Amino acid sequence: MAGESVVAISARLGVVAGLCLRGARVADVGADHGRLAEYLVLQGIARSVICTDLNDAPARKARARVAYLDGRTEVRQGDGLAPIRPGEVDVVCIAGMSGRLMADILDRGLPVLAEVARVVLQPLCHERALREWLAANSWRLIGEETAEERGRQYDTLVAAHGDGRAPYTGNDVDTLLEMGPFLSTRPTDAFQRKWNGKLRHLREVAAGRARAGDGVGAAVADGRIAMIEGVLSREGRAPAPQA
Numbered sequence: 436m437a438g439e440s441v442v443a444i445s446a447r448l449g450v451v452a453g454l455c456l457r458g459a460r461v462a463d464v465g466a467d468h469g470r471l472a473e474y475l476v477l478q479g480i481a482r483s484v485i486c487t488d489l490n491d492a493p494a495r496k497a498r499a500r501v502a503y504l505d506g507r508t509e510v511r512q513g514d515g516l517a518p519i520r521p522g523e524v525d526v527v528c529i530a531g532m533s534g535r536l537m538a539d540i541l542d543r544g545l546p547v548l549a550e551v552a553r554v555v556l557q558p559l560c561h562e563r564a565l566r567e568w569l570a571a572n573s574w575r576l577i578g579e580e581t582a583e584e585r586g587r588q589y590d591t592l593v594a595a596h597g598d599g600r601a602p603y604t605g606n607d608v609d610t611l612l613e614m615g616p617f618l619s620t621r622p623t624d625a626f627q628r629k630w631n632g633k634l635r636h637l638r639e640v641a642a643g644r645a646r647a648g649d650g651v652g653a654a655v656a657d658g659r660i661a662m663i664e665g666v667l668s669r670e671g672r673a674p675a676p677q678a
């Protein structure tokens with residue numbers, strides 16, 4: 436186990452840690468290996484961390500990792516936010532699961548969320564479903580970052596209580612929900628790499644659908660291609676050329 440003062444964390448989880456509030460009591464939902472909790476406490480970012488995990492093996496793994504941080508960390512096995520009582524934490528972090536599952540966990544944890552100042556969410560996929568849940572449930576997106584690790588990019592969303600619809604103004608709401616209101620208006624190189632990868636995939640899909648005579652499927656893929664190209668070509672950021 437790592438010493439008390441030195442601990443490494445992946446680039447991906449480092450972005451989550453960097454978005455937590457200093458001195459907060461944090462919940463890490465779906466903690467698995469417990470590395471985020473260990474890092475948050477040892478770096479002095481979190482005052483304390485409660486890890487939750489649905490499954491037995493990950494809960495034991497997390498317990499084994501953070502046991503030496505007695506009093507500052509705790510592992511509770513259970514579903515989502517169910518093991519947390521309202522008022523016990525200030526920040527909720529969830530990383531490494533789909534945006535749909537995250538939305539479901541948040542939806543079932545409303546009494547806990549009512550007393551939380553911030554959520555930090557890093558979905559593996561279905562980011563749009565998560566943005567939609569936040570917008571519909573009075574959680575205002577206040578920032579987004581792209582984490583990048585081993586050639587894969589991860590949207591990381593930060594939200595606080597407020598007008599959830601506020602970041603989605605204008606007539607481009609669909610694009611903002613899909614690509615992120617902060618990420619798409621201030622695109623980074625990592626963002627560019629993520630969406631150029633999706634473009635390549637969608638062009639293959641569109642061509643395959645057209646070859647198969649699936650005009651509707653090809654049109655859906657073409658619509659998504661046009662949306663992505665529109666964002667990537669803003670501010671002189673040309674999309675990658677078609678292969």
Ligand SMILES: C[S@@+](CC[C@H](N)C(=O)[O-])C[C@H]1O[C@@H](n2cnc3c(N)ncnc32)[C@H](O)[C@@H]1O
Nearest residue numbers: 465466467487488489490493513514515530531
């Ligand atoms: C892929 S791991 C992610 C671990 C860590 N958060 C990370 O990002 O590296 C997902 C973890 O979420 C847990 N999990 C899945 N559904 C859950 C739920 N409803 N409530 C709590 N934990 C859950 C799984 O058991 C697993 O340990």
